[in-house]
Amino acid sequence: MSTAIVGIGRTVYSKSSGRTTLAMAIDACRQAIADAGLSIGDVDGICTYMAMDSAQPIDVAWGLGRDEMSWANGMYGGGNLVADQIATASAVIEAGLCKTVLVYRSLNGRSGYRFGTVEGPMQVEGRNQYDVASGYLVPPQWFAMWARRHMEVYGDTAEDLGYIAITQRAHAAPNEHAYRRAPMTMDDYLAGRWIAEPFRVYDCTSEVDGAVAILVAGEDVVADTNTSPVWLVGSSNSQSGSGFSTWDDPTQMYSRSAGPRLWKTTGLSPSDMDVACMYDCFTYTVMATMEGFGFCEPGQVGEFFAKGHASYGGDVVVNPHGGLLSEGYIHGLNHHYEAALQLRGTAGVRQVADARLALVTAGAGPFGGANIYSNEHP
Amino acid sequence: MTGTQLRPPIPLVDVDSAPWWEALKAGTFTVDRCQECRRWAHPPLERCRTCGGQNTLEPVSGQGRIFSFIVVRHQSLPGLVPPYVVAIVELDEQDGLRVTGIVRADPEAVSIGGRVSARIDPIGDSGYSAPAFELTPQSDPASPTHALICEAPEEGPTDGGSPTSLLGRPT
Numbered sequence: 001m002s003t004a005i006v007g008i009g010r011t012v013y014s015k016s017s018g019r020t021t022l023a024m025a026i027d028a029c030r031q032a033i034a035d036a037g038l039s040i041g042d043v044d045g046i047c048t049y050m051a052m053d054s055a056q057p058i059d060v061a062w063g064l065g066r067d068e069m070s071w072a073n074g075m076y077g078g079g080n081l082v083a084d085q086i087a088t089a090s091a092v093i094e095a096g097l098c099k100t101v102l103v104y105r106s107l108n109g110r111s112g113y114r115f116g117t118v119e120g121p122m123q124v125e126g127r128n129q130y131d132v133a134s135g136y137l138v139p140p141q142w143f144a145m146w147a148r149r150h151m152e153v154y155g156d157t158a159e160d161l162g163y164i165a166i167t168q169r170a171h172a173a174p175n176e177h178a179y180r181r182a183p184m185t186m187d188d189y190l191a192g193r194w195i196a197e198p199f200r201v202y203d204c205t206s207e208v209d210g211a212v213a214i215l216v217a218g219e220d221v222v223a224d225t226n227t228s229p230v231w232l233v234g235s236s237n238s239q240s241g242s243g244f245s246t247w248d249d250p251t252q253m254y255s256r257s258a259g260p261r262l263w264k265t266t267g268l269s270p271s272d273m274d275v276a277c278m279y280d281c282f283t284y285t286v287m288a289t290m291e292g293f294g295f296c297e298p299g300q301v302g303e304f305f306a307k308g309h310a311s312y313g314g315d316v317v318v319n320p321h322g323g324l325l326s327e328g329y330i331h332g333l334n335h336h337y338e339a340a341l342q343l344r345g346t347a348g349v350r351q352v353a354d355a356r357l358a359l360v361t362a363g364a365g366p367f368g369g370a371n372i373y374s375n376e377h378p
Numbered sequence: 379m380t381g382t383q384l385r386p387p388i389p390l391v392d393v394d395s396a397p398w399w400e401a402l403k404a405g406t407f408t409v410d411r412c413q414e415c416r417r418w419a420h421p422p423l424e425r426c427r428t429c430g431g432q433n434t435l436e437p438v439s440g441q442g443r444i445f446s447f448i449v450v451r452h453q454s455l456p457g458l459v460p461p462y463v464v465a466i467v468e469l470d471e472q473d474g475l476r477v478t479g480i481v482r483a484d485p486e487a488v489s490i491g492g493r494v495s496a497r498i499d500p501i502g503d504s505g506y507s508a509p510a511f512e513l514t515p516q517s518d519p520a521s522p523t524h525a526l527i528c529e530a531p532e533e534g535p536t537d538g539g540s541p542t543s544l545l546g547r548p549t
Contacts, residue, residue, distance in 0.1 A: 122387045129389035130398075130421045133501045133508030134464045134480045135455040137387070141448055145466060149446040152490045194451035196464075197485075245466050245476045246420075250446065 002378050003090040004222050004229035005340045006100075007036030007215030013179050013328035016111040017209035022055035024211035025106035026063040032102060032213040033064075037226030040064045043215070045071040045092060045101035049081040049331075054106050061102075070098040079279055080239060080254070080363030082332040083371040087235035089216040099221050105333040106211035127243050139281060144199040146250035146365065147284035151198060153251050153299075158198065160302025161283040162189040165202045165325055167305050168280065172322025174349045179206045179328040203283040208328035212337050219377075230340045233357075233378045234266035237369030247366045253285070254368040255292025255361070262370055263294065268357065270294045273372075275342045275358040276316045277335035280323040285364040290318075293359065293370065317352045335360045336371070343375040386457030386502045394422045397435050402507040407496050408435035409475065418472045440496025440509065442469040445476060449485040457502050463488050467496075467511055480510045487513060 009031025011017070011024045019027075025048070033040060046057040046069055057072040071092055075081050082105070089101035124132050131137055136145075150156060166189055172178035184202065192200035222229045238257035240247065263269055270293060278293075280286045287301040295316065296304045304310055310318040321327045321338040328334065339358040341347040347355075361370040391399055398421075401408045410422040414431025418438075426433055447465035450458070463481040465488070468474065479496070481488055493514040500507045 123390035124387045125390035125392070127421050129391070129395055130508075131478050132387045132389055132506075133499065133510065134478055135387075135450070135458045136464045136478050138454050140452075141450065141454075141464065144448045145446045145464070148448060148490070152446070194449070196451060197449035199448075243421075245478050246474075248474060 001094050002219045002231055003093050003216055004219065004231045005086075005214055005336070005373070006217045006222055006225040006227055006229055007032035007034070007038065008337050008340045009033075009035055009213040010177070010330075010334065010337055011211045013177060013208040013210040013330065014110075015179075015208065017108055019209075020055070021053070021106040021108060021112075021211070022059055022063060024209070025055045025060045025104050025213070028106065028211040028213035029060060029064055029102050029104055032215040035227060036215050036217070038100070038215070038221075038224070040066050042221070042224075043100045043102055044069060045089065045098035046104070047071075047073040047075070047085055047089060047101060048104050048106075049075040049077050049085055050105070050107075051076065051078060053108075053112065060104065071101070078363070079281060079332040080367035080369065082279075082336070082362035083235060083360060083369040084237050084362070086214060086216060086232065086336060086371055087369070090232050090235075093216065093218045100215060100217040102213055102215055103333070104211060104213040105331045107331060108209040109207040109329050109331070110209050112209070140199055140204050141196045142244040143282040143284055143364065144196040145244070146288070147282070148198055150251040150284065150288065155299060156287070156302055158190060158200075159186060159306075161198070161203055161287065162186050163302055163305035164280075164283040164286045165189050167311055168319045168323045169326045171311070171317075171320050171350065172326035175321050175327060178322045178326050179208050180322070180326045199282065199284075202325075205281045205324040205329040206326060208330070210328060210330050212330045212333040214333065214336050214340070228344045228375060229377075230343045231374045231376070231378050232371055233374045234262055234268070234372040235369065236262035236265065238367070239369070240366035242366045244365055251288065251298065253288040253292055253365055254363060255289040255370070258369055259289075259293040262372065266372055268372060270316070270359075273316050273357050273359045274355040275320060275339060275352050276318045277321075277339050277358065277360040278318055278323070279332050279335065279361045279363055279368065280319060280325050281329070281364050283325065286318070286323075289361055289364070289368075293361065312352065320347065320350045320352055332362045335362070339373050343373055386455065386504065388501065388504045388506055394424055398422050399506060401435060402498055402509070403505070405498060406437050407440050407498060407509050409438045409469070409471070409477070410434070411436045418469075418475045420475060420477055438469055438471050440469075441514070442467040442494055444481070444488065444490055444492045444494060446490060447481065447488050461485055465494070465511065467494055477509060479508065481513070482510055483513045
């Protein structure tokens with residue numbers, strides 16, 4: 001059975017929500033259900049991914065007014081699980097465990113638990129404990145380390161990363177939901193303060209508070225909804241436990257495996273994509289995964305962006321909403337929201353003309369995945 | 379931010395990691411090595427991920443090359459004042475055997491491929507110690523010739539955990 005996104009919901013993205021993650025999750029989920037023209041009684045599955053920083057699925061379902069769920073699952077993990085969450089929801093529906101599944105992500109990513117900062121006193125467990133002395137414990141440092149390696153091997157410049165940030169900021173400008181919309185020039189980018197060389201502040205995602213919900217349904221339910229279905233036509237993951245130091249080649253990410261597999265299993269190719277919502281916790285993530293998913297040869301991503309191939313009128317519109325860099329860091333689920341808007345043809349002034357197929361990637365470094373969505377029944 | 383007094387992080391030691399930290403306290407930089415297939419691996423695991431054999435910590439030379447590095451300019455942890463360099467170092471013992479640590483050098487002098495030597499520094503006043511690196515003077519021979527055994531910074535060797543043999547020669 002085919003499955004589709006039939007409803008989408010979200011809260012405002014802000015630097016201080018003043019709300020619990022539970023309240024925001026319920027809000028976004030309620031909107032997604034209403035968007036589909038369904039009621040909570042039509043929803044029998046719910047899931048999320050989190051790092052102990054969010055509301056539990058059963059609590060969100062309860063808050064939505066549903067006493068019992070046929071399926072409820074919270075996965076421990078980050079952006080690497082986003083595409084997989086929707087694919088898993090689809091698989092759960094296809095397996096007959098339930099008919100519709102809410103996938104949500106709710107976080108006070110700026111005012112509450114915040115990636116990239118660590119408050120003491122703290123004890124660091126597992127693999128990260130070996131890096132306590134160097135403080136090499138936060139994602140901007142891990143990915144800057146990887147980016148340095150790519151720059152060494154392929155000769156990328158600071159400007160090459162800058163074109164990614166600038167392009168996405170330009171895309172965010174007309175997006176009223178975006179957290180950062182002010183125009184950014186290359187001079188602005190280069191003047192950004194250092195975080196961890198080679199990363200400047202504009203290489204890093206914009207952490208925000210907020211929530212997004214995506215409602216996935218089987219085709220038997222799709223007919224009862226009042227939106228244009230956005231069909232899931234392919235999904236692929238590559239999830240590694242290598243960590244950020246032991247991964248053999250940081251000039252490549254998970255996409256080196258997940259990308260080719262996705263094209264092989266769907267029979268599609270990068271040139272078929274109208275929209276690419278590329279997971280962008282950092283600019284370098286876009287660089288490495290644009291290569292991994294086959295949009296560019298290694299070392300060519302900077303030029304690809306500089307020449308406008310990643311924007312309107314180019315080869316593929318990358319992150320028309322501004323991405324995590326400019327719209328905000330809802331841990332990648334906002335990418336799926338944007339893909340749904342674009343494929344419904346309801347993205348307003350930032351609508352990509354005749355958008356039919358969208359790639360949405362998730363995760364970075366050693367782990368991640370991607371989905372392909374279509375507005376045509378597979 | 380909370381009003382909590384900020385202190386440098388310390389390890390939450392587990393059964394796999396305890397001998398590694400104890401060896402460092404005793405002044406020895408060790409890495410797990412499979413007693414069956416002899417492969418080195420870091421971080422420590424009870425069993426070798428290649429062959430399933432028993433891993434045991436063995437001293438390493440501390441000699442290696444910088445695989446990649448960053449210059450931290452934004453403070454994210456107490457006790458570490460930017461700017462400072464953090465690197466992934468590939469140890470000479472085995473291709474792809476990587477550890478991370480601070481490189482105590484001028485950022486301008488650090489480059490990918492540059493040779494470094496490990497030292498063992500205390501982590502604040504926590505009682506723990508960890509490897510850090512220094513640039514190896516270019517006139518030094520490229521290959522390590524001895525295992526790294528340092529004087530314990532504060533405490534003497536602890537019972538049971540301190541290696542007694544020098545097995546760090548590259549294979």
